[in-house]
Amino acid sequence: MNNFQRQLVEKIMESMPRPCFEALEEFSRLDPDTLDGELPVIQRFLNSCPASSMPTKSYVLVKQFLIKHAKSTRYSNYRRYIERLLLWSILEAKKTITDLNEGDIQEFMSFCTSPPDSWVADKSCRRFTLGKLRQVIEFRPTWRPFSFDQTSIGEDGTRLTYIAGRGALAKQWSVVATFFLHLHDSGIIPVNPARRLHAAGIYSMNLPIHKGANVFTDEEFAVLMLTLSDMADEEIQNERTLLMIASVYYLRMQPSEIDSLGGQLTFSALGLMRDGTYDLDVDSFPSNRAWKIHPEFVAKYVNRYREKLGRKSLPLERDHTLLFGKIRGKGSISSTHARLLFRTVCQFVIDRLTESGYEVSPDSGFRKASLFWLRETSMHHSARTMRMEDVIRLVRKSNAESVYRRFFAWRG
Structure with missing residues (x-):
């Protein structure tokens, strides 16, 4: 592999979404305000993300939100949905998570409807490799923010397109809306960009599919x-x-x-x-x-x-x-x-x-x-x-x- 190919591979790897949070037991030991004690592989990933998105700032804000929901009955779901927003913000929108506006949030929800193949795993898998020393733990290369619940291969042998169901989008939206309410109530953002969308109930499970009009969801x-x-x-x-x-x-x-x-x-x-x-x-x-x-x-x-x-x-x-x-x-x-x-x-x-x-x-x-x-x-x-x-x-x-x-x- 020559230098150009190596640089190209490194560039592609930098833009790949990676897991940012460990299991509840390890996560609960972390300092909510700093990167002290974080896995080195996570710190390297954040340092490789676009500087314009201020990844460390966004990461700490999300971590502080997750700390409030660090309970065995809630943590894994909240982690899954808010981690997607964090990764999309720093890798796709290239914005600090506090700079996202209403249009960005709508774009993110559309992204969740059918994310690109590079964000979808064929099946759910572990986030990190095993290791007694935290310095040697790495990302599982097959992990992605989204994954198929059933087979990802069609009868003709081709890979299927991932399409989120209405229920999955409703759960995703619930966590996103809760996160921005948390930021607003904490005085971190002056305006809640999710407020109007949440009040409209656009992603709610219990709304009629077409809201009484001839429109596509x-x-x-x-x-x-x-x-x-x-x-x-x-x-x-x-x-x-x-x-x-x-x-x-x-x-x-x-x-x-x-x-x-x-x-x-x-x-x-x-x-x-x-x-x-x-x-x-x-x-x-x-x-x-x-x-x-x-x-x-x-x-x-x-x-x-x-x-x-x-x-x-x-x-x-x-x-x-x-x-x-x-x-x-x-x-x-x-x-x-x-x-x-x-x-x-x-x-x-x-x-x-x-x-x-x-x-x-x-x-x-x-x-x-x-x-x-x-x-x-x-x-x-x-x-x-x-x-x-x-x-x-x-x-x-x-x-x-x-x-x-x-x-x-x-x-x-």
């Missing part, structure tokens, strides 16, 4: 986009379907608007605003932040499509590719064709989950959803973080009473 939407991305990776023509579905979601498009506006919506119409969002810079469209498109749409989906089709070098403002263009020929697709593509993707998701051993219930969004659900789901997500007056603008053709009833009233 968080886990359903994550699985939908993950599956569609996989389809696009496997077959280039599915890139157009991925872009179409992402466009409906991020632009909050009514299906009828695909017919009326689709022939004019181009990449070049996406204008960057001062607040980092995008608007549709076309004279005939509403302006004044009436679209307020999340920058993730351009970064994750528009640029992906441009790169796959060899158009990434062309400046965005000069790229006149239609967002709802046809795979072949000129012009935009119709709403009828968009609905057909959407139903095809939903059926593919159902087939994929069924083949993986998951039972897709008759009430699942994948069985009931129409293309309209993408817009409603996007509006519900927007209503979590935006003021009501801003959401009214996004709806475009609705009044305040309707917006309140559809996107806010269910929180009470």
Whole structure:
């Protein structure tokens, strides 16, 4: 192995999630305010993490929280769920855990819905190797923050995609909400970033699946986009379907608007605003932040499509590719064709989950959803973080009473 390969391996190993806390008996002996007595391997891991995330500070805060729950009936569960947040904060978000905002927490919960393979073990295993001397104890290389409860291999021999169930997400959220309440009550953070989400009961077990509206749950939407991305990776023509579905979601498009506006919506119409969002810079469209498109749409989906089709070098403002263009020929697709593509993707998701051993219930969004659900789901997500007056603008053709009833009233 040459120096470059060795450095590459070391870099990859640094970004791997590692266990941060021992069993209850050893953990109970630690000083809650320092790293004194910690396993050397844990100290080396923290020192290798991105400095911007201040890993030691985040680690100590989490350890102090766990000390409050260091009981045999509680510790292992709290350790599992809060350790995931700690590792995500310092390795993925690269932020101190006290700097996480409401958007970060939502992103973390989406991450927990279907984490990358590098965060998922085929089965549960020990965290550390055995050793009489603490200096020789190392990480178990097979340990990961998430693990399959059953076999991770499908009938065709391929590894299954890890998808968290609603119950697992509810437990994860319970610990996360308790942790941030602890930080706030202790005066460590001035504002509790989990308060609104907790009050809304978004990840609660006892809420109806769709909250009385035609929307995907968080886990359903994550699985939908993950599956569609996989389809696009496997077959280039599915890139157009991925872009179409992402466009409906991020632009909050009514299906009828695909017919009326689709022939004019181009990449070049996406204008960057001062607040980092995008608007549709076309004279005939509403302006004044009436679209307020999340920058993730351009970064994750528009640029992906441009790169796959060899158009990434062309400046965005000069790229006149239609967002709802046809795979072949000129012009935009119709709403009828968009609905057909959407139903095809939903059926593919159902087939994929069924083949993986998951039972897709008759009430699942994948069985009931129409293309309209993408817009409603996007509006519900927007209503979590935006003021009501801003959401009214996004709806475009609705009044305040309707917006309140559809996107806010269910929180009470």
